[in-house]
Amino acid sequence: MTKDIILAGVGGQGILSIAACIGMAALEENLHLKQAEVHGMSQRGGAVQSHLRLASTEIASDLIPEGKADLVISVEPMESLRYLPMLKPDGYIVTSMNPFVNIPNYPDMELLLKEIWKQPKYITLDADEIARECGSVKAANMVVLGAASPFLGLSNASLEKAIVAIFGSKGEDVVALNQKAIKAGRDYALAHI
Amino acid sequence: MQKLLLLGDEAIAQGAIDAGLSGIYAYPGTPSTEIMEYVQASKEARSNNIRALWSANEKTAMESALGMSYAGKRAMVCMKHVGLNVAADAFVNSAITGANGGLIVVAADDPSMHSSQNEQDSRFYAKFSFIPLLEPANQQEAYDMVHYGFDLSEKLRIPVMLRITTRLAHSRTGVVCKAQKEQNEIKLPENLRQFVLLPSIARKQYRELLAKQIPLENEAAQSGYNQFLEGHDKSIGIIACGLAYNYLIENYADHKVPFTVLRIGQYPIPLSMMNRLYEESESILVLEDGYPIIEELLKGMLNKGKTIHGRLDGTVPRDGELNPNIVGIALGMKIEIGVDAPALITNRPPKLCDGCGHNDAFLALNEALDEYGRGRVFSDIGCYTLSALEPLESINSCVDMGASITMAIGAADAGLVPAVAAIGDSTFTHSGITGLLDAVNNNSPVTVLILDNSTTGMTGGQTSSAYGKVEDICRGVGVAEEHIRVLKPLHKFHEENVRILKEELAYQGVSVIIPRRECIQTLNRRMRQKAKAKTMDI
Numbered sequence: 001m002t003k004d005i006i007l008a009g010v011g012g013q014g015i016l017s018i019a020a021c022i023g024m025a026a027l028e029e030n031l032h033l034k035q036a037e038v039h040g041m042s043q044r045g046g047a048v049q050s051h052l053r054l055a056s057t058e059i060a061s062d063l064i065p066e067g068k069a070d071l072v073i074s075v076e077p078m079e080s081l082r083y084l085p086m087l088k089p090d091g092y093i094v095t096s097m098n099p100f101v102n103i104p105n106y107p108d109m110e111l112l113l114k115e116i117w118k119q120p121k122y123i124t125l126d127a128d129e130i131a132r133e134c135g136s137v138k139a140a141n142m143v144v145l146g147a148a149s150p151f152l153g154l155s156n157a158s159l160e161k162a163i164v165a166i167f168g169s170k171g172e173d174v175v176a177l178n179q180k181a182i183k184a185g186r187d188y189a190l191a192h193i
Numbered sequence: 194m195q196k197l198l199l200l201g202d203e204a205i206a207q208g209a210i211d212a213g214l215s216g217i218y219a220y221p222g223t224p225s226t227e228i229m230e231y232v233q234a235s236k237e238a239r240s241n242n243i244r245a246l247w248s249a250n251e252k253t254a255m256e257s258a259l260g261m262s263y264a265g266k267r268a269m270v271c272m273k274h275v276g277l278n279v280a281a282d283a284f285v286n287s288a289i290t291g292a293n294g295g296l297i298v299v300a301a302d303d304p305s306m307h308s309s310q311n312e313q314d315s316r317f318y319a320k321f322s323f324i325p326l327l328e329p330a331n332q333q334e335a336y337d338m339v340h341y342g343f344d345l346s347e348k349l350r351i352p353v354m355l356r357i358t359t360r361l362a363h364s365r366t367g368v369v370c371k372a373q374k375e376q377n378e379i380k381l382p383e384n385l386r387q388f389v390l391l392p393s394i395a396r397k398q399y400r401e402l403l404a405k406q407i408p409l410e411n412e413a414a415q416s417g418y419n420q421f422l423e424g425h426d427k428s429i430g431i432i433a434c435g436l437a438y439n440y441l442i443e444n445y446a447d448h449k450v451p452f453t454v455l456r457i458g459q460y461p462i463p464l465s466m467m468n469r470l471y472e473e474s475e476s477i478l479v480l481e482d483g484y485p486i487i488e489e490l491l492k493g494m495l496n497k498g499k500t501i502h503g504r505l506d507g508t509v510p511r512d513g514e515l516n517p518n519i520v521g522i523a524l525g526m527k528i529e530i531g532v533d534a535p536a537l538i539t540n541r542p543p544k545l546c547d548g549c550g551h552n553d554a555f556l557a558l559n560e561a562l563d564e565y566g567r568g569r570v571f572s573d574i575g576c577y578t579l580s581a582l583e584p585l586e587s588i589n590s591c592v593d594m595g596a597s598i599t600m601a602i603g604a605a606d607a608g609l610v611p612a613v614a615a616i617g618d619s620t621f622t623h624s625g626i627t628g629l630l631d632a633v634n635n636n637s638p639v640t641v642l643i644l645d646n647s648t649t650g651m652t653g654g655q656t657s658s659a660y661g662k663v664e665d666i667c668r669g670v671g672v673a674e675e676h677i678r679v680l681k682p683l684h685k686f687h688e689e690n691v692r693i694l695k696e697e698l699a700y701q702g703v704s705v706i707i708p709r710r711e712c713i714q715t716l717n718r719r720m721r722q723k724a725k726a727k728t729m730d731i
Contacts, residue, residue, distance in 0.1 A: 010541065023365065027198060036364040037200070038307075039223060039653075044576065046543035051364075061443040062364035062436070065517035067530035081538055087531040102544070107537040115535045 001031070002057075003153050004064040006083045007050040008074040010100045011038075014141045015075060017166070019050050021145055024162035025154045026054045036062045045102050047079055054153070073148045075127070075141050076100045077112050084119070093119055094148040094189070096127035096140060123147050123189045130184050139181035146185020150193070156186070199368045201361035204332040205271075205299060206231035208339030213374035215266035215294070216244035218254035220623060221652035222273030223308035224362035225301035229271060230655070241376065247649075249658040250594070250623040251276035255283040255298070262296040262352070263388055265380030267343050271299040274315050279594065279624065281318070287352045288322040289398050290388045294377050295343030296352040298324075303359050304483055305514035310574075310591070312512065314483035319354045319460060323402050325409045326354040326460040327418065328435035332366050334458065338418070340371065345412060349405055358482050360436055360514065410461050418458035421466050426451040429502075429524075430474025432467075432487055433457065437480035440520040462487070471499065478523060479503035482515045544579055550710030551577045551644055553682035553690075555587040555615075557708075558642065560687075561694035562613070569609055573597040573625070575617035576650045576712075588615055595624025601639040602632050611698045615642045618659040619649040626666060632703045633671040640697050641705045643667075646712040654715040667705045676704035683710065 005022070009015040019035050026033045036051040051064045066085050072093045074080030080095035087093070093116060099109060116122055125147055131140040142163075149159060160179055167174045199207060206228045209217065219229040232238045232245040244261075248254035251272040261268035272280060277300050284298060300315035319326035327342055329335040335357060342353040386394055413419055431450070433441045434457040442448035455470045471477065471491075476499055479488040488503035502508035508523045509515070521528050545552050555577070562569070572578060572588035573596060580587040590600055597614035605612040616625050621643050632639050643663055649655040659666070667677050678697060680690045690708070697704035 011543065023198060027367070032367070033198070034364055034366045036360060039227070039363050044543035044546060044579065044651075045541075047541040058448075059366075060439040060448055061517045062360050062366075062439065063516045065443060065521070066528070069531075078538055079541075082534050084534045085531045089531070091531070103539060103541055105539050107539060111537055115537065 001153055002053070002055040003071070004069045005052040005054070005152075006064065006069045006072045006086050007052060008072060008079040008083055009048060009076050010079065010102065011044055011046050011048045013075045013100065015048060015050055018073065018075075018141050018145045019052050020166055021142075021159065021162045022052060022054070022152060022154070024165050025158035028158040028161055029154060031056060032059050034059045034062050047082060049083060071148060071151050073144060075144050077109075077116060077124070078107060081112070081115055090120065092151050093122040094144065094151070095122070095124055096144050097124050098126065098128045098140070123192055125185070125188050125192075127185070130188060131181055134180045134184050135177050139177050142178045142181035143185035146182035147189040149182065149186045150189055195370045196367050197370060198365055199332055199336075200227055200363060200365050201329075201332045201335050201357055202227035202301075202363070203231045204336040204368045205339055205355065205357070206235070207368070207370060208336040209267075209269045209297070210235060210238050210241070210243065211371055211373045212340045212343050213267050213376045214243055214269055215376045216258065216261045217269045217271065218248050218258045219271040220248055220251050220254055220276060221649045221655045222276050222301070223652055224303060224359040225271045225273045225276070225299060226652045226655065227362070228299060237373070247656050247658065251280040252283055255280035255287070258296060258298075259283060259287050259290070262292045262294045263382060265294040266377045267295040269297045269299060272301070273309065274300055274302040274313050275309060275311065275593065276300075277315055277318055284318065284352075285322045286390060288324045288402055289390060289395055291350040291398065291402070292346050292352050293350065293380070293382045293387070295346040297339060297342045297346065297355055298352055299355045299357065301357050301359070301362050302483055305359075307359050310593070312483070314486060315354065315356045316460065316483060316486050319356070320486070323406060324352055324354050325349075325412070326356055328356045328458050328460070329361060330435050330438045330456075330458060332361065332364070332368050334418070335361065336368050336370065338458075341416065341418075349408060349412070351402070351405060351409075356435075358436060358514070360482075406461060410463050413459040413461060414463035414466065416459055419463060419466060420456040421469065422450070422454040422456060424451050424453040427453065427473055428475050430455070430470040430477050432470065432477065432479045434481045434487065436482045437515055437520065440515050440517045441480060443517040444521045444524060444526060457487070467491070474499070476500040476502065478508065480509065480515065480520060480523070542582060544582070545576060546713050548713040549576070550646055550682040550708060550713070551580060552585070553684055553687065553710075554642065554644055554680070554708035555580045555585045557680075557682070557687055557690040557694055558613070558615070559585065559587055560691045561698060565611065565698065569604070569611065570613045570615055571597040571600040571604065572614070573616040573620045574651075575620050575644075577615060577617060577644050594620055595628055598625050598628035598632060598639070598641055601641070602628070602635060602637045605637045605639050606635075610638045610701075611640050612638070613640045613642065613698070615644060617650070618643055618645040618647065618663055619657040621663065622657070622659040622666070626670060629667065629672070629703070629705070630670045636702050638701045639703055640694075640700075641703070643705060643707045645707050645709040647709070648712045648715045650712045650714065654712060654718065663707055672703050672705050676700060676702065678704070678706045680706060680708045681710060682708040
């Protein structure tokens with residue numbers, strides 16, 4: 001099994017917590033894992049990406065070769081398109097539709113969504129709204145993770161365990177919220193594949 | 194054995210803790226910062242009394258680490274590649290003093306300049322200084338090389354450089370740890386003149402250093418970090434240094450390369466291995482995640498031997514970080530990438546945070562400078578460098594740590610009056626104080642803004658050596674009390690701040706203006722911790 005994932009977003013949006021959850025779940029399943037993160041200057045509101053590689057055998061490169069990613073998971077719609085050259089022809093895009101507008105020339109939303117919907121395989125969702133329904137908009141990145149979960153090749157049980165391991169110190173409420181958000185995201189994706 | 198999920202930086206830190214480290218010294222700099230941060234957060238390190246505090250700059254860090262080595266204990270010093278320029282005086286001479294307790298110098302290079310001003314290759318420094326160098330290909334090797342490096346340093350009494358790049362530093366994977374070693378006891382050098390570089394002693398020690406190169410090369414042949422991997426296809430012999438090896442094998446199913454590969458992880462490179470590859474192969478391809486150092490040496494000035502491919506002949510791009518595709522193309526493979534990103538996507542450059550005090554400081558400065566015109570603000574390395582971009586466009590230089598004040602002096606000497614310097618509090622204590630002393634001694638007509646956010650912001654909020662000391666330092670250096678002005682950079686004080694700036698810009702001598710407001714990121718973090726502590730009380 002190999003799974004190459006690009007995580008995309010804007011610095012400060014919390015893509016590293018998505019990466020941490022997937023990473024923890026992969027460890028739970030005894031998979032090999034490499035995760036290249038972005039630290040430093042770009043974290044100040046710039047475009048950020050993380051390469052996350054899972055495999056049942058040893059992984060060589062920390063970076064995913066261009067055109068070989070199975071999946072782009074994005075917490076921001078424009079950022080989901082930035083990494084198209086990384087994606088396989090039959091790769092999936094899973095992205096939030098909620099824009100993060102911190103630049104004056106952010107493209108027209110309608111045109112942006114049209115571009116995403118032109119791609120062969122995608123899930124677009126209003127992650128903020130779904131997260132609010134779950135109890136807090138803060139869980140939007142977990143909704144996106146949930147929507148991506150059918151494509152990860154990891155069991156739901158491993159992901160749930162990962163949530164407990166990562167958010168356990170923040171209290172039961174936070175764990176319950178994140179688990180609810182993941183399930184809501186997954187349900188949405190399964191209904192829209 | 195315990196397996197941990199660690200960044201490359203964290204693997205180095207854990208490796209050092211497990212290898213009997215007594216002290217770590219560093220100044221924050223991407224991508225090296227997390228090494229010190231990991232040791233600072235480690236309970237093991239705390240219970241073992243490992244010294245782990247930020248230094249004022251890389252030079253003081255390097256010298257302190259050398260002092261700990263003198264006393265017989267294991268020390269590590271960490272910096273980003275350009276930090277090594279700052280530490281260079283101490284670093285180069287540490288090869289001649291040699292080490293006593295194990296000493297590892299970690300240099301984190303940044304090919305592609307993700308967070309840097311250049312992509313200099315620290316392997317040059319090691320070669321220049323005759324210091325052995327280790328270049329890990331993965332996080333496990335980084336961990337293991339720390340153990341090996343300390344042993345090598347003590348065995349041959351020489352500092353050892355560990356060279357990593359951003360990709361390794363900031364990539365996370367499973368690392369198997371070894372049992373923890375005891376720290377060394379204090380033990381003075383056998384020769385109490387070993388560290389006294391008087392010319393007569395230095396000449397002798399330098400010859401000893403040169404003589405050490407043979408055992409160092411033998412070590413590199415036997416340690417296992419340089420490997421000769423025989424292949425059946427002799428048309429190309431491949432030299433793959435550090436991470437480049439991963440990108441090479443990524444291009445082959447089951448990671449099996451048909452060509453002979455010399456995998457490099459330790460320098461000086463054993464000549465015997467290099468010679469064997471050269472003799473066996475019809476041509477050579479050199480893959481280095483950095484400058485074409487080996488490639489240049491192998492090619493020589495006249496390039497009259499076998500064909501050598503690499504960065505110099507365009508087989509590999511001349512600059513920037515390697516990746517699997519670049520290496521695949523260099524091997525003549527057909528690479529199929531995904532579809533192009535649509536044209537409507539716009540760049541999203543980093544910017545100052547919402548609510549950042551630097552914003553208000555620069556808005557006031559821009560207005561105060563209106564009457565003089567733009568193009569006279571020399572700045573420095575930090576978050577505030579982002580003020581060069583839209584919408585502020587306030588600053589006109591960013592060269593190296595501390596260069597703002599000194600460049601302003603030179604420009605003022607040339608007649609650009611007033612000349613302004615804008616420097617952060619941590620950068621000021623790193624390398625700005627001596628420049629300010631120059632300005633005072635010259636009585637230069639410069640206005641120095643020390644943008645005090647009470648932290649080292651850009652690298653994530655590390656303790657600033659300047660904290661609580663800025664005015665005292667300026668007074669001590671000799672800036673007149675009435676020309677040290679503290680501002681609160683908030684929108685509501687804008688008019689007043691502009692007025693004060695204008696007054697000082699008109700002054701024909703050295704003034705220091707300190708816009709002081711805590712970094713919004715560290716403030717938020719502090720508030721969250723406070724809220725958490727409060728809920729725990731309940």
